Amino acid sequence: MDTVVYYSLRSLARLFYLFPESWSLRLGELLGFLAGRLVPKRMALCRANLRRAGLDEALSGAVFRFLGRNLVAILRLACSDPGRDADKVIVEGFESYLAARKRCGRVILITAHLGNWEKLARLQRLRSGHPLQVVGRSLDQRGADRFLRELRQRGGFTVLEKSRGVRAMLKVLRQGNDLGLLIDQRVAPHMGIWVPFFGAPVSAVPVVSLLAKASGAAIVPVFTGIDAAGQERIHYLPELVQTGDEVAETEELNRLIETYIRRYPEQWFWLHNRWREKDLDQLDSKGRRAVEACAAEGVE
Numbered sequence: 001m002d003t004v005v006y007y008s009l010r011s012l013a014r015l016f017y018l019f020p021e022s023w024s025l026r027l028g029e030l031l032g033f034l035a036g037r038l039v040p041k042r043m044a045l046c047r048a049n050l051r052r053a054g055l056d057e058a059l060s061g062a063v064f065r066f067l068g069r070n071l072v073a074i075l076r077l078a079c080s081d082p083g084r085d086a087d088k089v090i091v092e093g094f095e096s097y098l099a100a101r102k103r104c105g106r107v108i109l110i111t112a113h114l115g116n117w118e119k120l121a122r123l124q125r126l127r128s129g130h131p132l133q134v135v136g137r138s139l140d141q142r143g144a145d146r147f148l149r150e151l152r153q154r155g156g157f158t159v160l161e162k163s164r165g166v167r168a169m170l171k172v173l174r175q176g177n178d179l180g181l182l183i184d185q186r187v188a189p190h191m192g193i194w195v196p197f198f199g200a201p202v203s204a205v206p207v208v209s210l211l212a213k214a215s216g217a218a219i220v221p222v223f224t225g226i227d228a229a230g231q232e233r234i235h236y237l238p239e240l241v242q243t244g245d246e247v248a249e250t251e252e253l254n255r256l257i258e259t260y261i262r263r264y265p266e267q268w269f270w271l272h273n274r275w276r277e278k279d280l281d282q283l284d285s286k287g288r289r290a291v292e293a294c295a296a297e298g299v300e
Contacts (some may be wrong), residue, residue, distance in 0.1 A: 025072055032071075111224075114268050120224040169207075169211055191203075195254045219249075225263060
């Protein structure tokens with residue numbers, strides 16, 4: 001079965017690449033629309049998350065259409081040349097990365113499951129010329145995982161298995177390589193820091209500050225999305241000022257993630273259960289302060 005899935009994905013990628021890009025992406029949007037009708041539980045979760053974030057749940061249709069479009073766009077990367085991909089994307093603020101890299105010799109790039117994050121990684125590797133490893137986990141379906149690993153290798157970067165832990169991440173940085181982290185998904189409460197996110201407390205990963213402090217790396221947030229005119233953009237933000245306060249730094253990174261999700265709301269992965277009610281039962285004193293901060297802002 002794994003072999004069937006692998007070659008099926010390769011065939012689909014080739015087929016979508018042979019079609020004109022606009023046709024392929026429109027077909028992807030249609031597939032996303034149909035998926036929204038075929039997986040009602042995921043649609044319900046998407047709508048619940050949008051409501052929790054204070055956004056219009058009617059946006060859920062656009063979310064699923066973009067998911068389909070993005071899946072097709074990622075499949076097409078398996079056949080495309082990174083250099084040709086770069087010509088179609090507007091990059092803003094790359095000088096922030098260059099300055100951070102020159103100063104520290106290694107950079108932790110922070111992003112989210114927003115826009116085409118696979119293309120973001122390959123274009124980062126292409127423009128910087130420096131080795132990049134992105135922290136992630138293998139897919140459960142081995143055929144799909146093999147396809148994705150090869151797609152990433154074609155883009156010039158590799159995935160560092162999340163289960164290998166902080167020591168492996170530090171090794172990457174101490175070797176002078178860049179490390180990519182997507183930090184927008186749920187972390188078990190006993191492992192995270194409670195921070196406000198769309199007006200509600202969530203458990204967020206605190207490892208970024210710890211890695212930077214231990215390795216001497218700079219922290220540069222970077223996000224990607226497609227604007228209202230259909231132009232794909234990559235936004236490099238100024239290097240995060242490291243104060244040694246891991247709570248404040250984690251809060252700031254999550255605030256930046258929220259800012260760019262609001263900029264491209266239909267392009268975030270709303271199907272992830274980011275706000276779990278049972279997590280709130282495990283609030284510690286820091287978590288309660290996050291709740292109080294949300295209330296003080298008038299957003300709870």
